[in-house]
Amino acid sequence: MKLTHGVDRDASELDPPSINPFAHDIKLNLADKVKIGLMSVTVFPVRLLLTSFLMLLAWPFAFTASLGRSDAAVEPQSCWRRLVDLSLRALMRAIWFCAGFHWVRVKGQPAPSSQVPILTMAPHSTFFDAIPVTMTMSSIVTKLESMSIPVWGTLISYIRPVLVFRTDQDSRRKTVEEIKRRAHSCGQWPQIMIFPEGTCTNRSGVIRFKPGAFIPGLPVQPVILRYPNKLDTVTWTWQGPGAFKILWLTLCQLHNSIEIEYLPVYTPSEEEKSDPALFANNVRQVMAKALQLPLTDLTLEDLQLTLSQGPLSIPRNSSLLAFNRHIYRLGLRATTTDTELVQKARRARKLWEDRLGLDDFALHLGLHHSDTLSKIHKLFDKRGDGKIDVRQYVIALSAVCRLSRPMATLKLAFEMYEIPSEEEDSVLGATDLAAILEAMLGVSDQDFSELLRAVQPEPTGKITYGGLRRALEREPDLVRRCMRRSAPPPCYTSSSSSNGQPGHKKHD
Numbered sequence: 001m002k003l004t005h006g007v008d009r010d011a012s013e014l015d016p017p018s019i020n021p022f023a024h025d026i027k028l029n030l031a032d033k034v035k036i037g038l039m040s041v042t043v044f045p046v047r048l049l050l051t052s053f054l055m056l057l058a059w060p061f062a063f064t065a066s067l068g069r070s071d072a073a074v075e076p077q078s079c080w081r082r083l084v085d086l087s088l089r090a091l092m093r094a095i096w097f098c099a100g101f102h103w104v105r106v107k108g109q110p111a112p113s114s115q116v117p118i119l120t121m122a123p124h125s126t127f128f129d130a131i132p133v134t135m136t137m138s139s140i141v142t143k144l145e146s147m148s149i150p151v152w153g154t155l156i157s158y159i160r161p162v163l164v165f166r167t168d169q170d171s172r173r174k175t176v177e178e179i180k181r182r183a184h185s186c187g188q189w190p191q192i193m194i195f196p197e198g199t200c201t202n203r204s205g206v207i208r209f210k211p212g213a214f215i216p217g218l219p220v221q222p223v224i225l226r227y228p229n230k231l232d233t234v235t236w237t238w239q240g241p242g243a244f245k246i247l248w249l250t251l252c253q254l255h256n257s258i259e260i261e262y263l264p265v266y267t268p269s270e271e272e273k274s275d276p277a278l279f280a281n282n283v284r285q286v287m288a289k290a291l292q293l294p295l296t297d298l299t300l301e302d303l304q305l306t307l308s309q310g311p312l313s314i315p316r317n318s319s320l321l322a323f324n325r326h327i328y329r330l331g332l333r334a335t336t337t338d339t340e341l342v343q344k345a346r347r348a349r350k351l352w353e354d355r356l357g358l359d360d361f362a363l364h365l366g367l368h369h370s371d372t373l374s375k376i377h378k379l380f381d382k383r384g385d386g387k388i389d390v391r392q393y394v395i396a397l398s399a400v401c402r403l404s405r406p407m408a409t410l411k412l413a414f415e416m417y418e419i420p421s422e423e424e425d426s427v428l429g430a431t432d433l434a435a436i437l438e439a440m441l442g443v444s445d446q447d448f449s450e451l452l453r454a455v456q457p458e459p460t461g462k463i464t465y466g467g468l469r470r471a472l473e474r475e476p477d478l479v480r481r482c483m484r485r486s487a488p489p490p491c492y493t494s495s496s497s498s499n500g501q502p503g504h505k506k507h508d
Helices: 030-041 043-066 079-098 127-136 144-148 152-158 171-183 243-251 270-274 276-291 300-306 320-329 338-351 358-365 371-379 390-401 406-417 430-441 449-455 465-474 478-484
Strands: 105-107 118-122 139-143 162-164 192-194 220-226 259-262
Touching (some): 030 043, 043 079, 043 243, 079 127, 079 152, 118 127, 118 276, 127 192, 139 144, 144 152, 144 162, 162 171, 320 371, 338 390, 390 430, 430 449, 430 478, 449 465, 449 478
Parallel strands (some): 118 192, 118 220, 139 192
16 A cells, blocks of 8 residues: 655645644533533542552552663563563553443454554544553653653553653654664564654544654554544543543543554555655555544644744744744754754854855755745745845744744844844844844734834844843733734735634634
8 A cells, every 4th residue: 555645735735724633622511411420429439449549559560570671672571571461451451441441442453563563553632542552562652751650650661661851952863763773673672652643632633743653664553543432531632621631521431432443554665765754644644544534734843833932932823834844844853953053053144145045045954956945945035036044044943943942042043143243242233133033933024113112212223132131021022012013914824824722723
């Protein structure tokens, strides 16, 4: 089964305008409320007590089996380890039974780890997606912080997870290398079960896959999940009920259904082996077709952009949403570190007088021509003459890669635009400040006069980074006020993405 569709298509070809996969609302009618009220004082306490007891009972098995293990090698599967494995599977199945998942419908045939080292599972929509993990005892990719959760962290440790160290800037590369190392072990390591969406959605569409599971270039087995319940209490998204409410409502249901379907093994072509993004997208299409769900080009990063907070938060009409998608497709986002941004900024400062056409821009980035690269170039063609100031590109790249640290991006931008001065702080002019803010926020033709008055009550024609930072600390809403007074141009509205709020539509 092979697909030839590439990943360079516009989001408009993929995103039905009403899809918002990151929001969920549980609507309860009177009968539902009465049932939940009765279950809350009868069945819920019993189920919660039983699941907690069984989890505590599973802990010593997992703890004992984890003692003395090496992180670099798999220990021999001795008789007592097999016994522990069977015991844990039985205990975990009992936990899900007590939670109301009385039977699990499984379709298809799971492939052995020697044939398929990686299972790709979607859609990822709830913490109950752990059910197939505990049934197979497959390894997962999880953040290091998960290991510190009492009891649950020990159970996760037993299945030999691939850990993500979020404090390590090089964590993404190390995670991919570890996945590749295990995948090429010829079945010595347990299968790795990966949720390539990278976040939970409401199952209204299949969002774009991250390429990590597809970088090894080995066959994968797609696994799809369904929760065919009349009342959806399991979905846990960014905007919706919290974890405890989901647990409470689910345990208050008489029965909860789950279906796990193993699709045929997907063997990549030579083209897909050399292009993980294409491989990921083609597997995604197979899974979406089996689920009968639409594709949507949204990602976790899009959501993070639209939910950004602080004095330099990304507006809803920002062209950075389109920019973020394009650099993701080219693999630029995953490989950009703080050190590389500093190097790019130094090169950009030297080149800014030589505005770059598309050919020179491709050469500057060391990339081949593509439709995606052309779209990135066009985003920064402010004069419409086919040439760009590469500093604007670096600012935008820093803004999406360091979303939680906008002041670091602002400092980098000041250093690229600064005017030679005797002052220790970076200094630039009002026009350059407007250009920086427009690149950071992904907007155009904004009136920042109020901001300039706040930074320098007595105009001097020079603005320092320190002065601007102090102004933003005094008035965190200053930039947003300026932008509300300036209507966004139509060309940027067309690049907007779903803002993660119910009822808002995406315009692509």
